[in-house]
Amino acid sequence: MKVTRVLAVMMVALTLGFVSCKPKDADIKAAVEQAVAALPDAAGATIEVKDGVATISGIFKDEAAKAAAEAAAKAVKGVKSVINNGTIEAPVVAAPVEITADDPLTKSVADATKDFPTVKAEVKDGVVTLTGEITKPNLIKLMQSVNALKPKKVDNQLTVK
Amino acid sequence: MALQDKYKELTDAASAAGVTDLQVREQDNVLYIDGTAPSGAIKDQLWVIYDKIDPNFVSGDLVLNVNVDIAATVTKVKVVTQSSNLNIRKGPGTDQPIVGKAAHHEIITLVSQSSEQWWLVRPVDGEEGYSYARYLEPVTE
Incomplete structure (x- = not known):
């Protein structure tokens, strides 16, 4: 009987001890979220915490932003380790420049130069070569x-x- | 990147002046600047800067294609030829037959902008047809 009581007391003490010493995952998660949210370029990050292991996911602007989030998470009390599943934003690739084919370009260059009889124009592989002479005000009009x-x-x- | 630096003043001025859909791309040693300017004055201002950076546009390293945003409410255009009459043609192209003429500084009706270069217009008395947009200036009422 005595032994059982002692055991029971010990168990209660142990449980209490665990609760007070070990922060709960939910609390860690909130703290990590707060720490990461304070960083610039970490707006899209999400945090999960399980048994003290924080997992970071989401899209970061660059490697530095991703590493900064990891460092911030590691610094939070109760975080045992960090799994960084963050990805880096794909750089925006500009669409290639649209170039008019020679036939329609030759026709529209002829329209554009028609009123400047001292100007000769040639089109080859998309390159418009202008020769002859012109006045300055007309040069601007023609170039436009x-x-x-x-x-x-x-x-x-x-x-x- | 060197070309973007060379024409930085131009691209900065374009964004500051409210040029929309601004695109700056470099391809095969040519810089392409595209966009839509809120007015003809702003387009001209950009060309002044271009002329300053590259006098008389001789370098061949920039294609500056900034168009002017014409409000849908614009229905009248002024003929801004140097002094002569403006040809109105059956179709969009100088190879098309002339169907009419509009006098210098005359105000005529803008029917539609069929392309950036050719606009469909209707003279005061006469058949509608296409005129070269360079010689037409929107009239705001």
Whole structure:
């Protein structure tokens, strides 16, 4: 009887001891979330905690932001280890520049240069070559028109009078 | 990246002036700047900067394609030729037959902008047809 009572007391003491010394996963999770949320570029991160092991997931701007979140999580009391499943944002790839094919480009360059009889234009592989002479105000008008036709390049060899 | 630095003043001015859909791309040693300017004055201002960075546009390393956003409410355009009449053509192209003319500084009806270069217009008295957009200036009422 005596032994059983002592055991029971010990068990209660042990349980209490565990509860008071070991922070609960939910509390750790809240603390890690708070620490990570304080970082810049960590807006998309999510945290899970199980048995003191924190798992980070979500998309980070770069490696540095991912590492910073891991360091912040490790510094939280009660975190035994950190599994960093964060991924890095794919860089935004710009769409390639659209270049007009030679046939429609030749036609629209002819339209653009028609009113400047001293200008000759040639189109080859998307490159518009302008030769001849032109006045400065007309050069700007012509360049504005030709640049809007989606050429690959404008090779302006015009002499400005 | 060198080209983006060379024309940085231009791209900065474009974003500061409210150019929308601004795209700056470098491909095969040519920088392509595309966007839509809120007014013709802003487009011209960008061309002044371009001319300052690359006088007379001789380097061949930039394609500056900034169009002017024409409000849908614009229905009238002014003929801004140097002095002559403006041809109105059957279709969009200088190879198309001329169906009419509009006088210098005349205000005519804008029917639609069929492309960036060719706009469908209707003169005061006459058949509608296509005119080169360079010679048409939107009239805001």
